[in-house]
Amino acid sequence: MLATRVFSLVGKRALSTSVCLRAHAHGSVVKSDDFALPSYVDRRDYPLPDVAHVKHLSASQKALKEKEKQPWSNLSLDEKVELYRIKFNESFAEMKRGTNEWKTVVGGALFFMGFTALIIIWEKHYVYGPIPHTFDEDWVAKQTKRMLDMKVSPVQGFSAKWDYDKNEWKK
Amino acid sequence: MASSALAKPQMRGLLARRLRIHIVGAVIVALGAATLYKFGVAEPRKKAYADFYRNYDSMKDFEEMRKAGIFQSAK
Numbered sequence: 001m002l003a004t005r006v007f008s009l010v011g012k013r014a015l016s017t018s019v020c021l022r023a024h025a026h027g028s029v030v031k032s033d034d035f036a037l038p039s040y041v042d043r044r045d046y047p048l049p050d051v052a053h054v055k056h057l058s059a060s061q062k063a064l065k066e067k068e069k070q071p072w073s074n075l076s077l078d079e080k081v082e083l084y085r086i087k088f089n090e091s092f093a094e095m096k097r098g099t100n101e102w103k104t105v106v107g108g109a110l111f112f113m114g115f116t117a118l119i120i121i122w123e124k125h126y127v128y129g130p131i132p133h134t135f136d137e138d139w140v141a142k143q144t145k146r147m148l149d150m151k152v153s154p155v156q157g158f159s160a161k162w163d164y165d166k167n168e169w170k171k
Numbered sequence: 172m173a174s175s176a177l178a179k180p181q182m183r184g185l186l187a188r189r190l191r192i193h194i195v196g197a198v199i200v201a202l203g204a205a206t207l208y209k210f211g212v213a214e215p216r217k218k219a220y221a222d223f224y225r226n227y228d229s230m231k232d233f234e235e236m237r238k239a240g241i242f243q244s245a246k
Contacts, residue, residue, distance in 0.1 A: 149239035151232065155223045156216065164235075 042088075042095045053089040061086060 038050035057065065061082070067075065068083055075083070084091075133139060152158045163170045237245050 146241060149236060149241045151236065156219050160219075 040089065042090045044092065044096065047092075049088075052087045054086045057086065 040049045040051050040053050043049075054061065064079060064082060065086075067079070072080075134143070148159055148162050154160055161170050162168075236242065240246075
């Protein structure tokens with residue numbers, strides 16, 4: 001199914017009508033297709049394909065096409081549907097139907113993100129050296145005190161959140 | 172299948188309608204985003220700076236910093 005979608009995205013050609021025939025095989029015989037000939041496609045942006053879906057009509061279908069030449073009020077509902085299915089493979093509603101593909105995509109993406117996390121954990125343990133001494137708790141404390149003494153970002157940023165009177169972070 | 176005939180669907184002007192809806196929507200979204208930013212970010216920031224500098228004493232500020240010992244050129 002996925003393959004059909006990919007091929008119909010590539011160009012205005014379906015790969016072959018046999019790929020498109022799923023539950024709607026109406027007795028049409030599929031020979032080896034000449035890809036230079038006009039072909040049928042189920043495309044939302046190409047609503048009236050170059051050829052009908054069913055190329056080789058059975059006897060009953062041929063009779064129906066003859067009846068189509070008479071006033072259409074003579075046709076029963078089932079005959080009208082049969083004529084539609086001769087001409088078209090999937091209706092717009094059918095070709096537009098959603099799939100569950102997104103679940104596969106999201107699941108696959110998350111899975112590989114998780115796998116990447118494992119790689120990074122391994123890397124931290126086996127590849128990276130020690131982090132700089134400037135990350136020691138003692139150093140960071142002295143660094144923070146100096147930033148507050150300098151009044152870094154006193155309006156809306158860092159020092160704005162420090163209470164200079166009570167010597168603590170503002171609540 | 173339905174026993175009664177369906178209503179005839181809209182046959183014309185589909186793109187025009189779509190464009191109109193999306194252009195109107197885009198204008199609304201853009202103006203909304205600008206308004207939110209103005210009143211969520213820009214105005215509070217202007218007020219914060221105004222409040223900060225209203226009674227700001229730069230010499231007092233300098234003295235505090237000097238006493239904290241951060242300057243090399245003024246101990």
